[in-house]
Amino acid sequence: MKPTHIFQAEQVVAGYDHKTVIHGISLVIPSNQISVIMGANGCGKSTLLKTLARLIKPADGSITLDGKPIGKIPPKKLARVLGLLPQSPIVPEGISVADLVGRGRFPHQSWHTGWTKKDVEAVAEAMRIMDITELANHHIDELSGGQRQRVWIAMALAQQTDILFLDEPTTFLDITYQVEILDLLTDLNRKYGTTIVMVLHDINLSARYADYIFALQKGMLMAEGEPSQVITDTLVKDIFGLDCTVIKDPISGSPLVVPKGRYHVNEEFTS
Amino acid sequence: MRNQSIEFIMAGRRQRRRRWIVVTSLLAALAGMLCCAMLLLGSTIYPVNDVIRALSGEHLKGVSFAVNTIRLPRMLAGLFAGFAFGIAGYTFQTMLRNPLANPNVIGITSGSSAAAVFCIIALHASGAVVSAASVIAGLATVLLIYMLSRGRSFSVGRLILVGIGIQAMLDAVISYLLLVSAQQDIPAALRWLTGSLNGSQMHELPPLVITVIIFAPIIIVLGKHLDILELGEQSASSLGVDTDKTRIALIVSSVFMIAIATATTGPIAFVSFLSGPIAKRLVGVGFSNVIPAGLVGVNLVLAADLIGQFAFEYRFPVGIITGLLGAPYLIFLLIQMNRKGEL
Amino acid sequence: MSSSAISKIQRPNSHLPRNFTLVLVICFVLLGICVVASLVLGSRLVSYHELIDGLFHRDVDSYGANVVRKRISRTVFSLFGGAALGVSGALMQSVTRNPIADPSILGVNTGASLFVVCGIAFLNISTANQYIWLALAGAAITAVFVFGIGSMGRGGATPIKLVLAGAATSAALSSLVTAIMIPRSYVMDQFRFWQVGSVGSATWSGIATFAPFLIAGILTAVITAPALNALALGDEVATGQGVRTGTLRLVAALAGVLLCGATTALAGPIGFVGLLATHAIRLILGPDLRFVIPMSAISGAIILTISDVCGRLIGSPGELEVGVVTAFIGAPILIILAMKSKVRSL
Numbered sequence: 001m002k003p004t005h006i007f008q009a010e011q012v013v014a015g016y017d018h019k020t021v022i023h024g025i026s027l028v029i030p031s032n033q034i035s036v037i038m039g040a041n042g043c044g045k046s047t048l049l050k051t052l053a054r055l056i057k058p059a060d061g062s063i064t065l066d067g068k069p070i071g072k073i074p075p076k077k078l079a080r081v082l083g084l085l086p087q088s089p090i091v092p093e094g095i096s097v098a099d100l101v102g103r104g105r106f107p108h109q110s111w112h113t114g115w116t117k118k119d120v121e122a123v124a125e126a127m128r129i130m131d132i133t134e135l136a137n138h139h140i141d142e143l144s145g146g147q148r149q150r151v152w153i154a155m156a157l158a159q160q161t162d163i164l165f166l167d168e169p170t171t172f173l174d175i176t177y178q179v180e181i182l183d184l185l186t187d188l189n190r191k192y193g194t195t196i197v198m199v200l201h202d203i204n205l206s207a208r209y210a211d212y213i214f215a216l217q218k219g220m221l222m223a224e225g226e227p228s229q230v231i232t233d234t235l236v237k238d239i240f241g242l243d244c245t246v247i248k249d250p251i252s253g254s255p256l257v258v259p260k261g262r263y264h265v266n267e268e269f270t271s
Numbered sequence: 272m273r274n275q276s277i278e279f280i281m282a283g284r285r286q287r288r289r290r291w292i293v294v295t296s297l298l299a300a301l302a303g304m305l306c307c308a309m310l311l312l313g314s315t316i317y318p319v320n321d322v323i324r325a326l327s328g329e330h331l332k333g334v335s336f337a338v339n340t341i342r343l344p345r346m347l348a349g350l351f352a353g354f355a356f357g358i359a360g361y362t363f364q365t366m367l368r369n370p371l372a373n374p375n376v377i378g379i380t381s382g383s384s385a386a387a388v389f390c391i392i393a394l395h396a397s398g399a400v401v402s403a404a405s406v407i408a409g410l411a412t413v414l415l416i417y418m419l420s421r422g423r424s425f426s427v428g429r430l431i432l433v434g435i436g437i438q439a440m441l442d443a444v445i446s447y448l449l450l451v452s453a454q455q456d457i458p459a460a461l462r463w464l465t466g467s468l469n470g471s472q473m474h475e476l477p478p479l480v481i482t483v484i485i486f487a488p489i490i491i492v493l494g495k496h497l498d499i500l501e502l503g504e505q506s507a508s509s510l511g512v513d514t515d516k517t518r519i520a521l522i523v524s525s526v527f528m529i530a531i532a533t534a535t536t537g538p539i540a541f542v543s544f545l546s547g548p549i550a551k552r553l554v555g556v557g558f559s560n561v562i563p564a565g566l567v568g569v570n571l572v573l574a575a576d577l578i579g580q581f582a583f584e585y586r587f588p589v590g591i592i593t594g595l596l597g598a599p600y601l602i603f604l605l606i607q608m609n610r611k612g613e614l
Numbered sequence: 615m616s617s618s619a620i621s622k623i624q625r626p627n628s629h630l631p632r633n634f635t636l637v638l639v640i641c642f643v644l645l646g647i648c649v650v651a652s653l654v655l656g657s658r659l660v661s662y663h664e665l666i667d668g669l670f671h672r673d674v675d676s677y678g679a680n681v682v683r684k685r686i687s688r689t690v691f692s693l694f695g696g697a698a699l700g701v702s703g704a705l706m707q708s709v710t711r712n713p714i715a716d717p718s719i720l721g722v723n724t725g726a727s728l729f730v731v732c733g734i735a736f737l738n739i740s741t742a743n744q745y746i747w748l749a750l751a752g753a754a755i756t757a758v759f760v761f762g763i764g765s766m767g768r769g770g771a772t773p774i775k776l777v778l779a780g781a782a783t784s785a786a787l788s789s790l791v792t793a794i795m796i797p798r799s800y801v802m803d804q805f806r807f808w809q810v811g812s813v814g815s816a817t818w819s820g821i822a823t824f825a826p827f828l829i830a831g832i833l834t835a836v837i838t839a840p841a842l843n844a845l846a847l848g849d850e851v852a853t854g855q856g857v858r859t860g861t862l863r864l865v866a867a868l869a870g871v872l873l874c875g876a877t878t879a880l881a882g883p884i885g886f887v888g889l890l891a892t893h894a895i896r897l898i899l900g901p902d903l904r905f906v907i908p909m910s911a912i913s914g915a916i917i918l919t920i921s922d923v924c925g926r927l928i929g930s931p932g933e934l935e936v937g938v939v940t941a942f943i944g945a946p947i948l949i950i951l952a953m954k955s956k957v958r959s960l
Contacts, residue, residue, distance in 0.1 A: 055505050079511025090368060090503035092556060096287070098280045099557040106499050107511035111492055115284070124277045133276045137283030159510065371778055419949055428774040432714075432952035435777055439718075439885065439945040443938040450934055465792065540785065585797035591789055598786025602763060605779055609766035 001193040002162040004031045005066055005081070007052075012061035014051040020059065021047040023219040029163070032193040034186065036206040039216035040240050045199045046087065046167055048216065052197070053084040053165045079107035083161035087168045089152050091140050097151050098136040101126055104158035126157035130184060146177035153184070164188075166198040170205070178202070182209045203240075207231050207254045215239055231255040245269060284557070291558045298553075298566035302350070305573035309346035312581060313337055340473070348471040348536055349572045349589070351483045355532040357568020358490055358561055359525035360543025361550065365501050366521060369427045370604060373544040374529045377434030380538040381441035382412030383530040388445050392452040402478045402534045409530035412437065413522060466539035466590030468576050475535060482531040486524040487565065493521055494559030539590045541597025542571050548604065571596075631899045641912045645693075648919040652689040653682055656926040656933075691816030691824070692922045692936070693915040695881050696891070698828050698873040700914020701835045703888015704907050705870035708842045709863050710761065712776060713893070713951055717753070717874035718885025718941075720776065721783040725756025726878040728787045731794050743823050749879030754871045756783060761867075813881050813922050813936055820880050827876035832911060834869035839903040842866060846901065884937040886944020887914050887921075893947055917943075 007029040015021040021044040029035060029052075037045045050056045052063060054070050063070050070078060083104075092100075104126070105119045115123075127133045130150040135143065140151060149169065156164055169185070170178040186209060188194050200206045206213065207227040215223040215230060217239045223230045232255075233246050242259055249256040260269060310322055317325075317334045325331050325338040360373045374380050386408030390396040396404075416437055420430040490497075496517045500507045507514050529543065549571075550563035575592035653668075654660045660668070660678050667674040668682025699717065706715035717723055729752030733739035739748065760783050764776035841862050844852040849859050877884065891914035892906065899905050918936065921943065925934035 050505070053509055055508050075508070075513050076511035079509060082509070084505065084509035086503065086505035086509075089506050090501070092368075092498075092501045094551065095556040096283060098283055099287070102284075103499060103502065104510065106495065109495070111495055120277055120281060124273070124280055127280065128273075128276055133279065136280045137286075165509075376778075376781065419953060429952050432774060432777055433949050435719075435781055436945040436948035436952065439941045439948070443941040443945070446938045447928070447934055450929055450932060450938075540789065583797075587793060587796060591793050591796070594785060594789030595793060598782060598789055601782040602779070602786065605763055605775075605782055606766060609763065609775060 033211040036210035084165040104155040130154040352532040353569035353572030355528035356542040357546035357565040361547035361564035378438040383409040383533040405534040406530040466537035467588030540594035692813040696915035696918025697911035699887040700891035700910035702873035716889040721780040723883035724787040725752040746879040750875040753875030831873035
């Protein structure tokens with residue numbers, strides 16, 4: 001099992017150049033659990049994730065890992081604890097799957113060494129978890145979208161971090177692959193205790209797969225907690241501006257948001 | 272099961288490493304052969320024995336002058352400049368993730384050329400002053416292009432457009448300088464427009480040799496970082512690369528090499544553009560291609576110079592030959608990239 | 615929609631752009647100043663009397679008057695050439711629906727150069743009348759080639775694709791030009807004369823050869839302007855409005871190539887005038903091509919003439935090629951366009 005970490009943000013203000021997107025957010029990431037950051041387009045969820053993963057320097061506030069500000073931890077050392085899968089990672093042309101996954105080992109290597117036994121084992125392990133071992137010597141250009149996403153996650157896994165951030169890992173994927181990826185991530189959490197923090201677009205999938213939810217609106221933290229407590233029709237109305245009814249998901253028992261539009265609404269729901 | 276999968280993964284990796292070693296050795300061997308050819312061939316072909324004796328310091332009438340004063344500096348200039356162009360071009364292409372973003376296209380070479388021409392024509396300087404000025408101008412050009420292309424968000428496309436614009440202006444400056452120059456300075460200055468190994472002299476070489484010896488190892492050592500940077504800003508930082516520092520180290524090293532090489536031989540067209548993609552095609556991806564790219568650069572320059580010297584009735588400078596070879600490849604690459612929708 | 619809203623929307627279509635008269639007056643004043651400057655300024659400054667003598671008193675044979683007379687053909691040509699380049703830029707930009715299309719950026723100039731060099735080297739050609747056909751052929755073939763490469767793949771011809779295709783082609787062709795030239799010193803002499811010749815080498819017979827192309831090109835441009843306006847909204851919309859887009863593109867592109875090819879044939883490669891002229895006008899008058907095209911002719915004439923005068927002053931006692939001056943003034947426009955454009959449209 002992965003060790004427990006205290007990862008917290010305090011009064012974080014962040015954004016790009018002249019535009020502040022995050023207006024003072026404080027939170028503690030639940031260790032060894034799956035957290036989902038959700039909110040409407042442009043609410044700053046991706047910015048928050050990138051700030052937590054030290055890709056954006058906060059303008060104010062502090063982000064600490066086990067009490068130490070993340071800016072003060074040497075980059076390579078931090079990269080052994082904390083990994084990030086960006087939303088649209090860039091594929092180098094012509095690289096093989098195994099080599100790409102192997103690049104996730106960078107923080108564990110020094111400049112003059114090749115792959116050590118440990119590196120090989122980590123790569124093989126990551127590829128086995130993501131079920132892409134047979135693809136090892138294929139070029140990444142030959143793969144489908146779903147397979148590619150698994151390769152990217154495998155790369156993040158090969159990094160063997162205790163905490164893993166993922167920025168919309170399921171966008172551009174068919175629903176089948178979305179569920180598959182989320183299942184694999186849950187495997188990872190349940191088996192190894194990896195702390196997972198991700199931004200997800202789909203409210204219902206978030207409600208089902210998250211242990212904990214952070215709901216954002218306009219750069220502020222509106223609500224946080226377990227999905228069953230947080231996801232209510234008033235919250236969805238507040239952060240998405242959507243009229244809906246929240247029912248119990250017949251499969252998982254988690255909250256299920258059923259939107260109300262202007263048409264096709266039965267009489268019992270019109271108010 | 273577990274060992275099987277490890278074996279399966281490692282088999283492919285070993286194969287790729289074997290290919291890297293074989294191809295790199297072949298490239299090195301070819302470069303060695305071309306170096307010998309540069310020493311042996313010329314208007315008079317001397318016996319091998321004589322050439323070796325002349326090189327080892329024995330004084331032989333005719334041979335010593337031809338080999339030690341003309342052919343050896345020419346060969347060394349080609350060797351080091353080719354290596355510098357190859358490595359620096361590959362670095363920029365990989366860092367900016369675009370084979371078109373090489374020092375030629377984005378105007379660094381023009382910056383160095385313009386400074387060199389200015390020093391020669393307006394200040395009648397030579398040697399160290401020219402080298403220093405072209406390095407400073409090269410770095411300043413990079414900085415200027417980078418600042419101008421930053422905008423709201425950085426894009427390589429914008430960088431290339433700005434670079435082409437800057438290049439057009441610098442070329443205009445060079446044309447102006449050539450116009451006002453004294454007749455006797457023109458041949459020396461013209462070299463900065465085409466790139467040529469003609470008339471390379473031993474005493475001009477130390478800056479180039481020293482620069483390559485200092486900066487090429489830096490880039491080779493940072494090769495792994497460069498491969499990680501290729502994954503994009505976000506992946507690179509989350510893998511623990513200090514992206515800003517690494518990028519600055521890489522850019523400064525490449526610009527030093529490009530600028531000094533340009534000041535010595537002139538901008539030999541397309542070498543910095545061709546070397547990386549050719550090396551990648553030959554070696555494949557997976558291991559750092561910095562050294563293969565440098566070797567391809569050496570082979571290109573030396574082979575093109577030999578072709579320019581001996582293939583035609585007239586002796587063409589090396590830059591013309593690489594230009595003729597490189598431009599069709601650039602067009603081919605453009606067509607390929609456009610088809611794939613990468614631009 | 616209320617009737618006032620409708621009339622507001624239609625307004626730009628039926629009325630002159632705001633300030634049009636003022637802009638027109640300013641342009642003509644500038645044009646006048648340019649003409650006078652071009653006649654008076656240069657390595658030898660001409661006095662008022664000499665200017666009048668040179669222009670109106672044919673019998674006076676002073677040195678100054680002769681200088682003025684020599685500068686007349688040069689001035690006329692720089693006005694014509696500038697107009698041609700301005701209109702050519704406007705046409706190419708609207709045909710490619712691309713703000714940075716300019717003969718020099720698209721490599722068309724180098725194409726014309728290559729054909730002229732081949733003509734000198736292999737066909738023993740030496741007069742302007744013969745250059746012009748070769749230059750036109752070279753310009754046309756290069757334009758088709760560059761545009762063909764640039765418009766492959768997704769998204770059609772984006773600025774960045776066109777620029778790179780143009781730069782690559784230019785590089786390839788100029789290597790060829792040098793390779794042909796270096797061993798043949800007589801070609802180099804003649805070609806250098808052509809390339810450096812700039813607008814200064816213009817003769818009246820050259821201008822006479824050039825004039826029909828200029829008139830045909832500008833007429834075509836003016837006639838196709840309304841249809842090109844429709845094309846600016848996209849091929850689908852234009853087709854919906856009854857424009858035959860294929861034919862229109864062909865005719866307008868042909869006119870554009872004709873204009874810049876003919877200018878290049880006489881003056882050698884001159885870059886960035888089309889870019890500069892058209893964007894200055896667009897900035898002031900807006901995008902309506904019925905005004906942009908004729909006004910680009912005027913602004914192009916102004917820019918080329920001023921650049922020529924600057925080249926004479928800077929390069930004194932010799933002269934700096936006008937192409938060098940226009941590149942230096944025009945390239946910043948390319949940079950500014952690149953800085954302003956959104957990443958996605960590159």
